[in-house]
Amino acid sequence: MNNTNRKHRIICYLLSVTLIFGMVSIYPINTKAMSSKVIDLSDGTESLSGSNWSYNHNNHTLTLNGFKNNDSTKEDGVYYGGNTDLTINLIGYNELTTAYSGIFTNTAGIIISGTGTLEINTKIFGLYAIKDVVIDNATLDITTTHNYYYGDVSNSGAIHAKNITIKSNAKITAKGIDRAFYLQGGSVNSELAAIAYTNYDGTGTSKILDGSSSGWMQYKKIVMPAPQAKTTSVPIIITNIVSDGTMKNLVTPGSGTGGTMYYAVNSSKTTAPTVGWSSSIPQAKNPGTYYVWYKIVGDSNHADSTPECVEVTIYATDPNSETNATTSQKSYIGIQDEEQIDNKQKTTKFTKISAAKKSITLNWKKITAKGINGYEIQYSTDKNFSKDVTKTVTIKKVKTTKTKIKKLKSKTKYYVRIRTFSVKDGVKVYSKWSGKKNIKVK
Numbered sequence: 001m002n003n004t005n006r007k008h009r010i011i012c013y014l015l016s017v018t019l020i021f022g023m024v025s026i027y028p029i030n031t032k033a034m035s036s037k038v039i040d041l042s043d044g045t046e047s048l049s050g051s052n053w054s055y056n057h058n059n060h061t062l063t064l065n066g067f068k069n070n071d072s073t074k075e076d077g078v079y080y081g082g083n084t085d086l087t088i089n090l091i092g093y094n095e096l097t098t099a100y101s102g103i104f105t106n107t108a109g110i111i112i113s114g115t116g117t118l119e120i121n122t123k124i125f126g127l128y129a130i131k132d133v134v135i136d137n138a139t140l141d142i143t144t145t146h147n148y149y150y151g152d153v154s155n156s157g158a159i160h161a162k163n164i165t166i167k168s169n170a171k172i173t174a175k176g177i178d179r180a181f182y183l184q185g186g187s188v189n190s191e192l193a194a195i196a197y198t199n200y201d202g203t204g205t206s207k208i209l210d211g212s213s214s215g216w217m218q219y220k221k222i223v224m225p226a227p228q229a230k231t232t233s234v235p236i237i238i239t240n241i242v243s244d245g246t247m248k249n250l251v252t253p254g255s256g257t258g259g260t261m262y263y264a265v266n267s268s269k270t271t272a273p274t275v276g277w278s279s280s281i282p283q284a285k286n287p288g289t290y291y292v293w294y295k296i297v298g299d300s301n302h303a304d305s306t307p308e309c310v311e312v313t314i315y316a317t318d319p320n321s322e323t324n325a326t327t328s329q330k331s332y333i334g335i336q337d338e339e340q341i342d343n344k345q346k347t348t349k350f351t352k353i354s355a356a357k358k359s360i361t362l363n364w365k366k367i368t369a370k371g372i373n374g375y376e377i378q379y380s381t382d383k384n385f386s387k388d389v390t391k392t393v394t395i396k397k398v399k400t401t402k403t404k405i406k407k408l409k410s411k412t413k414y415y416v417r418i419r420t421f422s423v424k425d426g427v428k429v430y431s432k433w434s435g436k437k438n439i440k441v442k
Helices: 003-026
Strands: 037-040 048-050 053-056 061-065 076-079 086-091 093-097 101-105 110-114 117-122 125-129 133-135 139-144 157-161 164-166 171-175 181-183 188-190 194-197 206-209 221-224 230-233 255-257 259-266 288-298 308-315 350-356 359-364 374-380 390-395 402-405 413-424 427-430 437-440
Touching (some): 086 101, 101 117, 110 125, 125 139, 139 157, 157 171, 230 288, 350 413, 350 437, 374 402, 390 402
Parallel strands (some): 061 086, 076 101, 086 110, 093 117, 110 133, 117 139, 125 157, 139 171, 157 181
Antiparallel strands (some): 053 061, 171 221, 194 206, 194 221, 230 255, 255 259, 259 288, 350 359, 359 402, 374 390, 374 413, 413 427, 413 437
């Protein structure tokens, strides 16, 4: 090959290379279109929007309103590189399916708010924040399927943050193949009780955790709020207790589902005690007023029920004695002695009363509450229902809602009242009386 041809080929090669680089400079590669992020907020200094989402850089808030992404080839659902915590406001149902993380920031914290729901399905991190994660009001359902090792340590978690704060109105299901929560040296501050499982599918050992608990990173599935135990039968107040120097039961036993009933006696009827709870029936011997608190202490699958309170009195002397009773108390002498009263038991009321010759007809509202066995009606010529002029009618069928009382005194005014009764452990328990009505017999 002569020198002329060699020079010609070199010149052609150089021209080709120049042409190629020239075309690249004229038509640059669109790297943004090739982004591995569904929503790329970059450093958070620019307001952006897309289909069913918008970002306001002034308050660093990303709003998702019915947003859905099912492209599992994308690495991150939301990427944020700003230094101010990112707030995500959820409206309606939102869904993120990605290959690596749902929401990722290695520069700030994440605050989840709003009334909507966000479901995240990804491999490594559902929420990843280098700082704190706060979840307030919103509903989160996060599932991660793979682990991620930093050196020899796996630091993957459905929620990965320094501290995790859960507000009382949030709802969370977090499931991670390694763990549900990963804490970077911080803690969980939760206003909700959670049920935590050692197995990914929600089986295995379960435990109730709350804001004072440790060991959150031991569990692979966490659901909050945890199902709450419930009171099904409230403790019944024991009435007319008279002090004689010996310990007296203050209530009869209550019961519930999801745990065991515990009791505590406190000096306050508005603030539940924090110590002194026991499954034993509370007792006292000195005259005075006692506030008996009760709750169902949950088992390993239930949070405790909300504490409630009943008021019990121990008298120095018999409150029903003629010498010590007040006018109001005297009207109950011989009528309420040793009665078991449950002020929370469903009561009823008269819907219609009518008079005829030496008789009255009474109609009342039927009670369908579980456990009610019947009704008790009292009628009297005394508005205070004093013993000597008061009679009682017992209706043993709860479906009955009408009765007729005969052989009354003509031209006389009668007072009537009604209450329900139930039978618990062989003891008849009454509701409080209805308001009294009066009618004149013809």
